[in-house]
Structures are given as C-alpha cells and as structure tokens.
Amino acid sequence: MADKTQDDDLDLFFAAARKGDRARYGAGADSLSAQGADVPTGMEAFLARIEADAFAAQAALQAPAPVATSEEAPAREGWLAQLWSAIGGWPSLAGLATATVAGVWIGISPPAALSAQAAVLTGQSSATSGLESDLYLVDLMPGLYDELTSATDG
C-alpha cells in the first residue's frame, strides 16, 4: 500500500518531466505526421546541425572509392620525388657515382699529359719555354728525335 502511494506521488513528478521534455525537445516519434510543424523553439539549429552531419556522411558513403585514391596519389609525390624520377631513378645513380669517383681520382692524381695541357691552356707556361719545358716532358716516341738528327747528320 505504501508502495502504491509512493508510485502515485512519483508519477506526478515523472508526468511533469515528460511534459517538460515534450515542450522542450518535441515529441520525437509521436510527431511524425506533423513533423516540421511542431519543432519547439531552440530545436531548429540543433536539428539542422544533425542533418548537416547526416548529409555529409551520406556524401562520404556515395563517393566512389577509386576516385578518392587517384586524387590522393599525385598529392603524395613531392618535389624531391619528381626530381628523382626526372633524373632517371636508380639506374642513373650508377652512372652518376662512376663519374663522381672518376672526377675525384683525376683531381688527386692527374695524368701527366693532362697537367701539361692544362698548363698551356691556363697560360701558366711561358711562350719561350712552353714546348721544351712542358710539352716535351711527355715523350710519346722516345728515340725518334735521335734517329732523325743522326739521319740528317749522316
């Protein structure tokens, strides 16, 4: 009996809460046929946000996956990657490495002919001493001069 009284008393409070919710938020499922007509003040902005989320989610669902992939691919390739493919990738690196090593080696230990030629070209050898002191340092045909002079003398 005490429980019955307790329930009756509490029902007044629950009824007030239900009524408050209906007035504040709308009746939800109960107002389907009249939707839009009885949206309580202050609910429009909230419902608009929810609808915007819903439409965005639908747009994401409808977007075909392959298109999204092909749109992403170019964006991932930066300027470094573009440069890499422009010079030919890994195969071109072998050639570059060889050329670099050769350049370093020539710098450390230049061939004699190159040094002499370089001296003439850069003007480090004088006009008078040029042929004798520089180019003649490299004797490509040793003995030829002697043979020629002995033939003339003879």
Next chain:
Amino acid sequence: MTDMPLDALSTLSDDALLVLFSNGDPAAAQLLTRRLAPRVLAHAARLLGGDRAEAEDVAQEAMLRLWRIAPEWRQGEAQVTTWLYRVTANLCTDRLRRSGRRRYATLDQVPEPEDDAATPAEAMEAREREEALQQALDELPERQRQAVVLRHIEGLGNPEIAEIMDISTEAVESLTARGKRALAKALAGRRDELGYDDG
C-alpha cells in the same frame, strides 16, 4: 533512386530508413533526424543534470555514430533506439567521469516549455516538480538514474531497458525499485511545497 516523399517514408521502421539513408536518400536522413534526435537529446539532458549545451554535444555525437554505422547495420538484430540509448548513456557516463562532478538541475537554462492549457500557476508548479525530480535524479547512483529515466520518463519496457543496459530484466526491476525508493525519500521533504496531494 527516386526519393520518396516524407509522408510515405514516415510509415517505415528505423531499420528500413537506415537502409534508405545508406543509399543516399536525403529524406530518410531528415526523417531519422527528426524522429530520433529529440529523444536522444532529451535522454542525454536527463542523464547530464539538464545541461542543454552538453546534452546537444552528446546527442550530436551519438547521431554521428549512427550515420557512420548505417551501412553496416544488420536488419532486425537490434532496435535503432536501443542502440542509440546505449551509446548516449555511455557518452554521458564518459563526460560525467571526465568532469568528476555531479550535475545539478539547470532546467531554467532551457527555453520555457510552452503549455497553452495550463494556467501560469499550474505551469510553475509543474516546472518546480520537474526541477525537484531532476535534482533528486542527480543524487542517484548512475545505473539507478539511467534505469529510472528509461522506465518512467522515456516510457520503455523492462526487456528493452535490459538490452540497453546489458543486464537481466530482474536487475532492471531491482534498479528501478531502489531508484524510486530513493527518489520518494528525497522528494518527501517537498510534499507540501510541490502539491503532492493534488494529483
């Protein structure tokens, strides 16, 4: 696909509307929003002590999760509302624990309920009752509050509440009984003030 008018859609179940939603029907999105979001918001507000702004955040998050799960929704396995009430309660629990505080009724922050039939005195009395109830609800343990709100304010049956809370129907009955005893005790002191006996 041709979009159906809202009136034709309104006879469909939430499950069926979710299928249409996944197929890109904007009317289904609109109808689901208007059918479900107010209930989710009302429930969140009750569990969060009437904090409207926070309840709107929770409701928006719960609905967003529904939109995302829509394509994978398995027809007939669970009711959409059951799933939503559960997600909403979990989100509210997270918020309450994160803030580490109890909520107190702040119903006066929300728009004044409009009730043409009631006199100003009756409307004020109903409002005071509602606020007193919210304050008493805020003092209940979390699970008792959830069970009482689902049973007596949302008007759900014990089996559905059991499913939402993932407990047996006997446990639901026990929680609501204890919750109501605690509410009656908390509200007893306001018997005269709030016109207990005029109902």
